[in-house]
């Protein structure tokens with residue numbers, strides 16, 4: 270009896286294998302044909318840009334892209350031209366790589382596009398799926414923009430200075446620190462202070478751990494099952510939301526003024542336009558995410574570039590020594606000092622040009638659009654690849670040379686340099702990001718020398734590009 274069951278199971282397995290051997294390839298061919306039909310049926314008057322015709326169903330060229338997005342872009346430009354088709358992350362994408370086309374997507378035709386971030390990312394941040402709607406988006410920009418403009422920022426300099434010092438207190442002689450981890454802590458604390466007046470402490474460490482899980486879910490598959498990264502990101506998001514809700518509830522009962530972004534979002538009412546608590550939680554999370562990871566990655570790149578360019582490092586140190594002169598060790602930096610850091614700022618700009626922090630900015634056309642003879646079909650993903658034109662020799666001669674003097678005398682021509690994006694979604698935190706970076710670099714250079722530990726291992730791409738391994742360094746007092 271046992272044998273008979275075993276035999277019949279074996280037979281079933283064989284039949285199943287035979288069927289899958291025949292049906293599997295048929296399904297694959299069908300999927301490829303469907304992919305082709307979908308592409309060609311969208312082409313009406315104008316045409317879909319050229320790209321690889323035969324790629325894996327669903328995965329397309331994703332693996333190739335993830336290995337090295339910049340190289341992927343360069344190879345496709347050489348083969349298909351500056352606007353090309355690619356199948357990425359299970360979606361049809363058109364990649365634009367010139368400043369002109371990027372400006373068209375991000376600015377000139379901005380009303381015809383919506384953000385094209387992965388579904389996992391948007392549903393994790395905002396389950397209400399409302400904060401990116403035009404009405405709420407415009408309101409958020411008005412409020413956050415007024416808190417983060419350079420005039421309003423001045424009163425945060427002292428605080429950012431003190432967090433920068435605290436974040437360096439455990440940098441003892443000969444210690445090996447992972448610069449990315451250190452800078453993430455610093456930028457996270459600054460962001461939480463500016464957004465909702467929280468001070469460093471154990472509660473923030475817990476929040477930082479949850480933030481990491483949230484970030485890991487952003488580029489995961491949109492599948493909510495107990496073992497998926499998306500699921501764990503949702504749980505971490507809920508824990509963060511709980512913390513934000515406590516703060517919101519407390520604020521409603523208090524009469525104290527905080528002068529921070531959360532207060533402005535909660536109380537600067539225009540009739541009929543109040544944010545709900547769920548929206549406030551989503552806004553705080555999206556601001557936190559927008560601010561801390563990008564700035565910390567950029568700080569790591571800047572320190573790396575300085576180390577690779579000793580002459581520039583010496584000139585930057587001299588700039589900071591001059592600012593320190595006449596100050597006591599405990600004296601905080603002020604806004605005038607920040608404005609004196611002109612060379613350091615050029616170094617930051619040049620680092621942003623060369624480090625392709627944001628590989629591309631994603632959008633989705635709200636209707637079929639045409640540009641430069643190409644069709645941009647409704648619902649497809651459009652990637653504005655800023656890193657491609659930041660390293661284009663026609664725009665930046667000798668593009669891989671690190672040369673901060675490119676940013677002297679007004680810098681590159683308008684709309685050729687967009688590290689903070691462009692148009693109605695341009696970064697609202699660019700000034701605070703620059704101020705944070707300048708202050709941190711000031712304290713590191715004034716107090717330490719460092720050397721990289723281990724060989725240069727290339728780039729780690731997600732969610733932002735950083736040196737692989739996070740750039741471990743050995744520090745010595747100066």
Ligand code: HEM
Pocket residue numbers: 384410413460555556559560561563564567626627630631688689690691693694695696697698699701702
């Ligand atoms: C070096 C650091 C940073 C870089 C490279 C950067 C880059 C960008 C880019 C490229 C965008 C445009 C995204 C798009 O068009 O879809 C953006 C948007 C944004 N950034 Fe930043 N960012 C940085 C730091 C910050 C900081 C520190 C904050 C705030 C504390 C911030 C807040 C925002 C916000 C709120 C938006 C969304 C604006 C909107 O949707 O209207 N960013 N950022």
